[in-house]
Amino acid sequence: MKFGIDRLLAEPELRAPLKGRRVALLAHPASVTKDLEHSLDALAACDDINLVAAIGPQHGLRGDKQDNMIESPDFNDPVHGIPVFSLYGEVRKPTKAMMDTFDVVLVDLQSLGCRIYTFITTLCYVLEAASKTGKAVWVLDRPNPVGRPVEGLLLRHGWESFVGAGPMPMRHGMTLGELGLWYIEKHKLDVEYRIIEMQGWQPDAAPGYGWPLGLRTWINPSPNAPNIYMARAYAGTVMLEGTTLSEGRGTTRPLELFGAPDIDARRVINEMHATAPQWLQGCRLREFWFEPTFHKHMGKLCNGVQIHAEEPDYVHEAFKPWRLQALAFKAIRRLYPDYPLWRDFPYEYEHGRLAIDVINGGPLLREWVDDPAATPRDLDELTLPDEAAWLGERQAHLRYGVTTDANGTRRR
Secondary structure (H helix, E strand, O other): OEOHHHHHHHOHHHHHHHOOOEEEEEEOOOOEOOOOOEHHHHHHOOOOOEEEEEEEOOOOOOOOOOOOOOOOOOEEOOOOOOEEEEOOOOOOOOOHHHHOOOOEEEEEOOOOOEOOOHHHHHHHHHHHHHHHHOOEEEEEOOOOOOOOOOEOOOOOOOOOEOOEOOOOOOEOOOOHHHHHHHHHHHOOOOOEEEEEOOEOOOOOOOOOOOOOOOOOOOOOOOOOOOOHHHHHHHHHHHHHHHEOOEOOOOOOOOOOEEEEOOOOHHHHHHHHHHHOHHHHOOOEEEEEEEOOOOOOOOOOOEEEEEEEOOOOOOOOOOOOHHHHHHHHHHHHHHHOOOOOOEOOOOEOOEOOOOHHHHHHOOOHHHHHHHOOOOOHHHHHHHHHHHHHHHHHHHHHHOOOOOEEOOOOOEEO
16 A cells, blocks of 8 residues: 555656645654655655755654653754754744745644544644645645544534644544545635545554554654554543553553552452443453653552553454543542542643543543443433534545445445
8 A cells, every 4th residue: 555655756747736836844753655764855855846844743853752742943954954843842833934935735644543633733723824825735644543433522612722623523533634624624724735645545454444554664653652552542541641640651551551559450440341341342451560660650660451452352343442441530430539530730731721621622521430420321422422423524524445326425
């Protein structure tokens, strides 16, 4: 199969509209070709592309910034002699000065298929800036590594943030290119937009179910995204960032686990199975011990739970990471009613709101956890209509695995 960057490099006719135009590249460390050459170097080597600037999202073009709210500065690329602008430094939205340096921005970002992953918000901000300045945006599309499943509450009005640029669920099931189409329609943007589509991507195919395992090398798109199994769990485990529990930063398996020095993981797992075993399908939970080398509970022995979302226990359509993690919170709240679960701190430039609410795009998940009378059925009654609505809303924007019936209706 070919990613968007590979097609752009291999097919001169795709590059033809770039002739005579100044080109910028929005990229990060996972922006590589099939031969693992970084897209910046590959595009700079094209005689028919005038590459004049690069842009880095959160964690930087080089991916060297470890944690949230650690900013990257602008700099000049020492190899290609072009400016590298940061969209996670003094600004998160492109400035007019940045936009004035180019005519077309190529967006080559590997995402994780989760609303909170800030690269998709950066795409939204770039589209808005391009609409205002008359610039073009091309997405060099890449796989959604967790495929098409949808899960989670829709972001509520008034809860927009850098980890939620629009009313979508936590697991949206779209590629970056497809999301661009949705943003343009949702925000009524007038922008020259083009997707260089992948060739041969099969979002439902085993064994990767979104990521082409065995065909493409996984490169960390951010420092704590080390493998496809983390990506599968991330739509749930990212919520741990809004809690006092460790999400495994400072371990070798970040965002595949949770724990703390003062919980009994075995009891938590048993309580989860007793409360909502239907939310634990498609994976296996394992009690273990760990000691983070940095971040929350650094240097302390923690009892925790690892979420094994790999074969032979992984069942793609059954796995529900958002509900699984919500259930873990519920189990801890039942076992330890006074546990200081919610972490109160500035999260992704949001002040005065609990991080768990910012992450979920509203307070409903936290309120469900904290309500002793609330049941799994209650959360499903809130969430299932949102998920169904999103499945319908995204349909017109899907570009892969889609067929058209006799009435001209697009189907999956």
